[in-house]
Amino acid sequence: MELRQLEYFLMVCEVNSFTRAAERLYVSQPAVTSAIKSLEDELGIQLFDRTLKQAVLTSEGQVFYKHIQHVMHGVSQTLSEIDNLKNLNTGTIVLGITPLAGIAPLPQQLAAFAEIYSDKTDRRG
Amino acid sequence: MELRQLEYFLMVCEVNSFTRAAERLYVSQPAVTSAIKSLEDELGIQLFDRTLKQAVLTSEGQVFYKHIQHVMHGVSQTLSEIDNLKNLNTGTIVLGITPLAGIAPLPQQLAAFAEIYSDKTDRRG
DNA sequence: TAATATTACGTATTACGTAAAGATT
DNA sequence: AATCTTTACGTAATACGTAATATTA
Numbered sequence: 509m510e511l512r513q514l515e516y517f518l519m520v521c522e523v524n525s526f527t528r529a530a531e532r533l534y535v536s537q538p539a540v541t542s543a544i545k546s547l548e549d550e551l552g553i554q555l556f557d558r559t560l561k562q563a564v565l566t567s568e569g570q571v572f573y574k575h576i577q578h579v580m581h582g583v584s585q586t587l588s589e590i591d592n593l594k595n596l597n598t599g600t601i602v603l604g605i606t607p608l609a610g611i612a613p614l615p616q617q618l619a620a621f622a623e624i625y626s627d628k629t630d631r632r633g
Numbered sequence: 634m635e636l637r638q639l640e641y642f643l644m645v646c647e648v649n650s651f652t653r654a655a656e657r658l659y660v661s662q663p664a665v666t667s668a669i670k671s672l673e674d675e676l677g678i679q680l681f682d683r684t685l686k687q688a689v690l691t692s693e694g695q696v697f698y699k700h701i702q703h704v705m706h707g708v709s710q711t712l713s714e715i716d717n718l719k720n721l722n723t724g725t726i727v728l729g730i731t732p733l734a735g736i737a738p739l740p741q742q743l744a745a746f747a748e749i750y751s752d753k754t755d756r757r758g
Numbered sequence: 759t760a761a762t763a764t765t766a767c768g769t770a771t772t773a774c775g776t777a778a779a780g781a782t783t
Numbered sequence: 784a785a786t787c788t789t790t791a792c793g794t795a796a797t798a799c800g801t802a803a804t805a806t807t808a
Contacts, residue, residue, distance in 0.1 A: 509708070510635055512773090527787060536775055541789055543773085551715050558788065561783070568718050575711035579704055583634070586700035590676050593693050637798090651763060661800055666764060668798085683763065686808065 511583065513547045514576050516540050517555065521573050524562045636708065638672045639701050641665050642680065646698050649687045 519529040520540065530537045548555050555569035565573060605611060644654040645665065655662045673680050680694035690698060 509712075510637075512635075525787080526789095535773095537788070538776090538790080539774055545789085546772095551712075552719055553715060559782080561787070563788085568715070571714060571718060572711065575707065575714060579707040579711065582700065582704040582707060586697065586704065587634075587676075589696060589700060590678060590693070593696060594677055652761080660798095662763070663765080663801090664799055670764085671797095684807080686762070688763085 509547065509550055511580075513543045514580060516543045517547060518573075518576060518580060520544065520556065520563055521565060521569075524564060526563055634672065634675055636705075638668045639705060641668045642672060643698075643701060643705060645669060645681065645688055646690060646694075649689060651688055 516529065516533060516535075516539075519533055520526060523529050523532065526540045526544070527537055530540045533540070544555065551572070553568045553572075554566050555572060556563045557566055605614070641654065641658060641660075641664075644658055645651060648654050648657065651665045651669070652662055655665045658665070669680065676697070678693045678697070679691050680697060681688045682691055
């Protein structure tokens with residue numbers, strides 16, 4: 509099971525069509541068919557009913573859908589948080605000071621840092 | 634980002650070593666190195682500090698770890714639920730009856746079904 | 759030097775697109 | 784007939800293992 513397959517799966521669920529899902533994912537229809545098929549094979553269940561004009565979830569597919577929605581939401585949140593870390597919107601600064609260095613230059617350095625990131629710094633006292 | 638990479642990542646976190654993670658995953662060390670490295674490249678952050686003898690999470694790695702734990706737990710739950718569905722431990726039976734068929738044979742048929750799956754049937758009235 | 763992680767490289771797997779065929783209304 | 788899905792197949796990308804190299808205590 510791969511995230512790519514799950515992504516394709518959610519898209520097919522949303523648009524109820526392999527063709528339209530492929531369009532939105534910017535891949536070919538066969539790519540979607542193949543991904544969903546291998547997913548079904550691995551899970552050992554059929555996810556969609558293709559007998560109708562629309563691709564509609566089977567009852568098992570519905571169960572899978574609910575779970576996978578949560579999983580992919582978690583993935584999204586993870587990537588967002590990582591992006592925040594990279595942009596320094598979130599983060600923790602660890603200060604280490606040796607006795608010899610002294611604390612004399614500290615206030616000035618902290619002020620300089622806060623100045624640079626003035627729009628992003630949360631000054632707690 | 635792929636589930637395989639996340640699986641490798643969690644294992645390295647657990648054992649604090651690429652070598653031991655590889656052993657537990659039944660793959661070679663280079664496979665783990667490569668998977669983690671491509672994950673780091675894609676995320677744009679460094680997940681582990683390798684300067685020490687042990688592979689230890691960076692601060693960003695710790696954030697990623699917490700999120701991914703939840704994601705993978707969700708994946709596990711999903712697979713468990715699907716297994717339950719396949720084993721008929723969970724499921725919904727939809728009954729459809731046409732007027733012509735009549736309801737006369739129904740009680741007998743339901744009784745027969747409940748008999749077969751007596752250990753798994755939740756009879757609600 | 760002993761233990762650990764990385765790099766190099768050849769092989770096998772597979773995701774993809776194009777083209778053709780099958781299936782349902 | 785028209786629309787949607789699947790199958791066939793060739794190509795490009797990549798996951799893996801073995802072997803060699805680098806790095807740190």
